[in-house]
Amino acid sequence: MAEYVLNNDFKPAIVIPVYNHEAAIENTLNKVLKYGYPVVLVNDGSHEKCRNVLEKLAQKHREAVYLVQLDVNKGKGGAVKAGMRFLLSQGFSHALQVDADGQHNISDLPLFIEMAKKEQSSLICGAPIYDASVPKHRYYSRYLTHVWVWINTLSFDIKDSMCGFRVYPLDKICKQLDRNDCGNRMSFDTEVVVRWLWSGNKVTNLPTKVLYPKDGVSHFKAVKDNVLISWMHTRLFFGMVLRLPVILWNKRHD
Template sequence: MFKPCIVIPFYNHEGAIAQTLASIKSAGLPCWLVDDGSDQRCTAVLEALAAREVSWLHLIRYRTNAGKGQAVMVGCAAANQEGFTHALQLDADGQHDVADIPKLLALAESNPTALITGVPIYDDSVPRGRLYGRYITHFWVWIHTLSFQIKDSMCGYRVYPLASTLDIWNTQHIGRRMDFDIEIMVRMFWAGASVLSVPTKVTYPLDGVSHFNMTRDNLRISWMHTKLFFGMLARLPRLLWQRFSSRRSV
């Protein structure tokens, strides 16, 4: 059975969320919008949207900001309890190309145990510092996995198989904030999930709001890479066997 939904983590994007929701409505999927402790100015916006789109939009709110990863997994857990099998995650600020939703879902349906991820095709709006930082993370992820299967681990446009994702979330210590997207993908790969990619356009809105803190979040991601490196060493025999086996099966 393949029963997908949408999960959107939300934090102080009140200027963009209405358009983002309008753009995904035609997909015909239930959506869990998880407000990760946004400011009070967002309250009226979110409540009005939830009231207007009550047939398909489920709003979850909590007061204290706990991080993007926590918001995603709260939404995934709620969807799982309602019997959904897969959750398509996308950002609230409208940077993802919703025209690719059918491609992501079709790949997930034909590969139900895989983690499906977008691989960004950027235009000139991408901040150069963020772009160069991604290449550093790509390098480390290839080391953590001893594989080039993960082409991009930072894109927040992906489809999670809910049962296996929540199992990893509930049994391992995974970062809750900007380190989440990277770490959950690496740990799912370690657990045996295939990571399949779909190229997709990503645009950074000129008036967009970024919550990425260059110092704090880069330190957090650096610590995460340190943990994953030692985790890779502990799994080295199995990862080498996995790599050898995949080559033999080609």
């Protein structure tokens, strides 16, 4: 691995959860590797074709890429958690989460790393800037989650809780996950950042362009994931009510 990773306290790496993205992952990985940071690919129980692609990529880039294999599909959240815990065990300090499908503007990667280095105890969240490629139903439906997040945190500190382009301080986030594991599927991105803010930690929002490739693969299950997200918001609301004195205390002492 790169020498700077071994010699400095700030040791970032990239985590990419992958589930049947065999057509997109090589392009995404090549864009990420240009910046010289170690990468962990998490195979989230993909089918054989994707698994073979990931194994070949890990072998091709064996000096820079780790491969974590999950025997069964756990969902995006489960894969991200597995990747972060693996990186923490390898001595890394921060994990930059990148989606495999090519939605994220990888050219912003240095900006996320730079911000994480300046604010090492903060969770750096991407705040999406959309172009015409965004499906309108997705664009407007996100605001329902935004409203619930603002209610459940009693703040506007989280600009967008659904963007998967973000940097986690590994020690703090893994300790939080030990206390509350959060969901394993699409609800993970939102729940983990809400609970992060509840704990009195800081969120820093970083604007970034988000693309929706025409041939992109989405694993969002309209019924199942919407039910899980609705249940998550319900749990978080009642959790907010129970934590209200602590939340107000933290806000008062910000």
